[in-house]
Amino acid sequence: MTSDNREVARRLARHIVQRAGGYLRNTVHIPNxxxxxxxTPVDGYxxxxxxxxxRRAYGVGLASTVAPVFYGVKGHQSGYLLHTYKSPSASDEQAKLLSLVLNFSYAVHLECLRMRTGTYPSVVATVPSTAGRVGKHPLETVVDNANLGLPITKLLVSPNQGGDRREVRRDRFALLNPLDVRGKHVLLVDDTWTSGGRIQSAALTLRGAGAADVTAWLLGRWLVPDYGKNREFIGAHLTRDFDPWSCPVAGAYCQARTLWTP
Ligand SMILES: [Zn+2]
Ligand SMILES: [Zn+2]
Structure with a gap:
């Protein structure tokens, strides 16, 4: 990358930290x-x-990599951000921030993803809302404005879907143009991972159409402080301000900061 690119990246990182560093928290991968x-926090597993x-039920049909950039903590500003950017009355500041976070995290950690999966994504899809929203979803605007440099393929909500919305199901979504994804590594973007049911259902649809790989790139991994030992986890591990250089693929330190900063 050129020194110009590096300068732009450093500026964007500073901007993200100024805007949201105080309340966003990086996702972390700590074994067990x-x-x-x-x-999500686990108790020794x-x-x-x-x-x-x-994984037992669907194995390789699922997204091979899940990369959530920050924790969306229920009742906290990070959680509100993931909800309110979608509301009709939201200022577009929130959507702009999410585009910036998506753009930066993907551009800077793309090489980490390539090292993990062996390929670069060549097409992007967003997970459609199953809440019956009509018109363009705000997430699609966030992805457009993130300038990921990938053609977009469209997932649709199947009319015949049933069951619990949190379940993984093969029939929840369909592709408008299935040929778009055949043999491709698809970047599947969503704002929030709660149980993963919607995102992994979308991954099954993409794999069913012949996608070679699916990476789920999430803005927020939902976290409910009152659940299990989550409050303890938050107090012990989510104490530092958001660091845009921290890796959503590895959930830890990666080579990005060294590569992008002199
Ligand atoms: Zn999990
Ligand atoms: Zn990285």
Whole structure:
């Protein structure tokens, strides 16, 4: 990368820290403390119950990599951000911040993803809302404005879907143009991972259409402080301000800061 690129990256990182460093918290991967797949706190296991269950049921049909950039903590500003950017009355400041966080995290950690999966994504999709929203979803605008440099393929909500919305199901979504993803590594973007049900359902649809790989890139990993030992986890591990250079792929330190800063 050129020194110009590096200067732009450093400026963007400073801007993110000024805007949201005080309330966003990086996702962290600590073996047996957070799930190796979805970064939720666990009690001494490698994976959380839900990821274990889904992996047993669907294995390689799921997203091979889950990369959540920050924790969206219920009742805290990070949690509000993930909800209110979608409300009709929201100022576009929140959507702009999310675009910036998405743009920066993806650009700077793309090489980390390539090292993990062996390929670069070549097409992007967003997880459609199953809440019956009509018109363009604010997440699509966030992704457009993040300038990821990838063509967009469209997932649609199936009319015949049933069951619990949090379940992983093959029939929850469909692709407008299935040929768009055949043989491709698809970057699947969503704002929030709660149980992973919607995102992994979308991954199954993409894999079903022949996608070679699926990476789920999330803005927020939802965290409920009152659940289990989450409050303890937050107090012990989420104490530092948001660091845009910290890796959402590894959930830890990575080579990005060294590569992008002199
Ligand atoms: Zn998990
Ligand atoms: Zn990284």
């Amino acid at each position: 403390v957070t799930c190796a797949n979805c970064f 490698q994976h959380c119950l839900r990821c274990n269950q889904d």
